[in-house]
Amino acid sequence: MKIVILTGAGVSAESGLGTFRDKNGLWTRYDLNEVATPEGFARDPAKVHAFYNARRRNAVEAEPNAAHDALATLQREFRGEVVIVTQNVDGLHEAAGADALHMHGALSGARCAACHATWGAPLFMSPTDLCPSCGASSTRPDIVWFGEMPMHMEVIQSHLNEAGLFAAIGTSGEVYPAAGFVMEALRAGADTVEINLEPSGSAGLFHRRLIGPASEVVPRWVDELLSP
Ligand code: APR
Numbered sequence: 001m002k003i004v005i006l007t008g009a010g011v012s013a014e015s016g017l018g019t020f021r022d023k024n025g026l027w028t029r030y031d032l033n034e035v036a037t038p039e040g041f042a043r044d045p046a047k048v049h050a051f052y053n054a055r056r057r058n059a060v061e062a063e064p065n066a067a068h069d070a071l072a073t074l075q076r077e078f079r080g081e082v083v084i085v086t087q088n089v090d091g092l093h094e095a096a097g098a099d100a101l102h103m104h105g106a107l108s109g110a111r112c113a114a115c116h117a118t119w120g121a122p123l124f125m126s127p128t129d130l131c132p133s134c135g136a137s138s139t140r141p142d143i144v145w146f147g148e149m150p151m152h153m154e155v156i157q158s159h160l161n162e163a164g165l166f167a168a169i170g171t172s173g174e175v176y177p178a179a180g181f182v183m184e185a186l187r188a189g190a191d192t193v194e195i196n197l198e199p200s201g202s203a204g205l206f207h208r209r210l211i212g213p214a215s216e217v218v219p220r221w222v223d224e225l226l227s228p
Pocket residue numbers: 007008009010011013014019020021022025087088104169170171172173174175195196197198200212213214215
C-alpha cells in the first residue's frame with residue numbers, strides 16, 4: 001500500500017518555526033502581498049530577501065522534532081511506499097533523514113529570475129547578488145510565491161491516484177492546490193486522516209481526525225502503522 005503524507009507549518013511549529021495563520025503567525029506580522037508574491041519582489045527585492053534571510057536563518061538553527069523523526073522512521077520501515085509532500089520550505093524532514101517533495105520550494109535553494117538556473121542558497125541573499133550562470137543580478141529564493149505554480153504537481157498527482165492512505169499533518173487546508181489533495185485521495189479510494197492541533201476547515205473531509213501536537217500524535221500514529 002502507498003501512503004501519501006502532506007505536511008504543513010504545524011509539523012515544524014514545535015521546532016520553533018511558527019506557522020502562518022495561527023495567532024502571531026507569519027501572516028499576522030507580515031503582509032504576504034509584499035513578501036511572498038512576484039509583484040512584491042519586483043517592487044522591493046531587498047525587503048523580500050530580508051524576509052527570507054530571516055526565515056532561512058531560523059530554519060538552519062531549528063532541529064527536527066519527534067514528528068519529523070517519526071515520519072522518517074515510517075518512510076524507512078513501512079512495508080510499502082511512503083511519499084512525503086511538504087508545503088514547508090524548511091529542511092527539517094531531510095534533517096530527520098526523510099525524503100520530501102517540496103511543492104513550495106525550499107529556503108536552501110536559490111534561483112535566477114532571468115535564466116532560471118538554481119543553486120544552493122547562501123545564508124543571506126541580496127538584490128546585488130549575481131547569478132553564477134548568467135551573471136545577471138536577478139537572484140531570488142527558490143520558493144513558490146502566491147500566484148506561481150507549485151512544484152512537482154504531476155508526480156504528486158500520480159502519487160495521490162495510487163494512495164491507499166492519505167494523511168494531512170499540521171496544515172490549515174487554506175491554500176490550494178494542497179488543500180485539494182484530500183479530494184484527490186478520496187477519489188482514488190484512499191483512507192484519509194487529518195492530524196492537527198485543532199480540526200482544520202476541511203476536517204469533515206477526512207475519515208479520521210487525530211487532534212493534538214504533532215510531536216505527540218504523529219509518533220503514536222506511526223507506531224500504529226508499523227505495529228504488526
Ligand atoms: N501540531 C500540529 N498542528 C499544529 C501545531 C502543532 N504543534 N501547531 C499548529 N498546528 C496547525 C494549526 O492548527 C494550523 O491548522 O498547523 C496548521 C498551520 O496552518 P498554516 O499556518 O495555515 O500553515 P500551512 O497550512 O502550512 O500553510 C500553507 O500557506 O502561506 C502559505 O506557502 C505557505 O506553505 C504555506 C501554505
